[in-house]
Amino acid sequence: MSSLENVLAPSVDDGSIPGVVAAVERGRELEVVVLGGTGPGGPPLRRDSIFRIASISKPITAVAAMALVEDGTIRLDEPVDRLLPELADRRVLRSDTAEPTDTVPAPRPITVEDLLTFRSGLGVPPLAPGTLPWQRAYAEARLGGDGPPGSHPVPPPDEWARRLGTLPLLAPPGERWLYHTGADALGVLLARVAGASLGALLTERVLGPLGMVDTGFTVPVGKRHRFQPEWRAGTVFDPVDGQWARPPEFESGGGGLVSTLDDLLAFARMLRRGGDPVLRPETVAAMTYDRLTEEQRAGAGIFLDGSGWGLGMAVEADGRYGWDGGLGTSWRNDPARDLTGILLTQVMWPDPAGSAVTHSFWKAVG
Incomplete structure (x- = not known):
């Protein structure tokens, strides 16, 4: 052995x-x-x-994503608004404990790099699940990421992006590392740019x-x-x-x-x-x-x-x-x-x- x-x-x-x-x-x-x-x-x-x-x-x-960056199809520093218009004109939750409607304008757009570095303001911070107003809103949207993969059905990409666009950012872009959701948003963006x-x-x-x-x-x-x-x-x-x-x-x-x-x-x-x-x-x-x-x-x-x-x-x-x-x-x-x-x-x-x-x-x- x-x-x-x-x-x-x-x-x-x-x-x-x-x-x-x-x-x-x-x-x-x-x-x-x-x-x-x-x-x-x-x-x-x-x-x-x-x-x-x-x-x-x-x-x-x-x-x-980086293969598409290499060939110039997308840029790391470009806002995602062109391919994910659902995430344009973002608003940011005033605090972790605030209601999803208690927001302020985001200081800048989300970029492709923000999605890759998990600093887009979208994601799951290390908090007890389901205890805060935004967590309940996220779970109700059925976006995935709030449980193990396969926990529940997730809607098709366009509907997923629409639902994500109804939720506030949890932090201004570039400020905070937040898990998972940026990778799924990146996947939707890549599919759209590829037309496949x-x-x-x-x-x-x-x-x-x-x-x-x-x-x-x-x-x-x-x-x-x-x-x-x-x-x-x-x-x-x-x-x-x-x-x-x-x-x-x-x-x-x-x-x-x-x-x-x-x-x-x-x-x-x-x-x-x-x-x-x-x-x-x-x-x-x-x-x-x-x-x-x-x-x-x-x-x-x-x-x-x-x-x-x-x-x-x-x-x-x-x-x-x-x-x-x-x-x-x-x-x-x-x-x-x-x-x-x-x-x-x-x-x-x-x-x-x-x-x-x-x-x-x-x-x-x-």
Whole structure:
């Protein structure tokens, strides 16, 4: 048994997770571990098992956005008003505790960069869910992001944008890091500029060039035998024939993708080795440095746990970058050590800080 197996096996043996597929790549040396099964008494996992990657969708969406920035289709500094007129002429909530109608004018428009850095004024701060007036308004709008991916149906993109436009910003653009919603708004913007679905754009600009053949917003019938049920507190949260068995009305750039170990390895290698064939090295460098102030990092609370944020992904103090999926997945690149780590499970995390197996995995990776 390898050292990585020794670290992961106890979580499978004690029933914390039904199974795990993981990899650590150092330079050209790759170690892959596949343990456990789809659930209690279920068939064993495979290297090509398909998992819901949840918020690891965010970096993939961000890479597609930066590909369009490179070719001049969009600019980082341009207001989103041209493609998301629903977000023009924004107003800002006077305080976190204010009613949604108690607002002041935003000092400037939201930019594309604001969506990528999660400083658009849209999102979910680290507060108890459902306790404040704006949180109740957000939940009633059914925009997603106020619960795990797949918690409830989300409306089609145009209706989603319309509903979002009825809500105030929680902070002026550029001022505060707020989780999730910027990535979904970015997905709607990208689809509009491409004149296609977000899935089609991702396939054209990212998934296709990298050979990520099992990554998408739905799992076709022919691949469903490799798809995993999603578990939460010992029960199935979403079955194999559940929400990912049919194309969604809303393709969530913030949390809607499924993928496999080898697809994510292809994505991670692309970034680790300078972006080819999707991005230029200078674009990867621009995405993977921390753009937050100390105050913004502190205000992010448990979501970032002291890390920073670049364009669509976390950036840690030691230079590692990547992100996690709350449905049980985690990915980081470490450019200083030419290292990639990927952990895929089918058990929802108990909170944004992760799970015991996540912490064990990254402690072992070092």
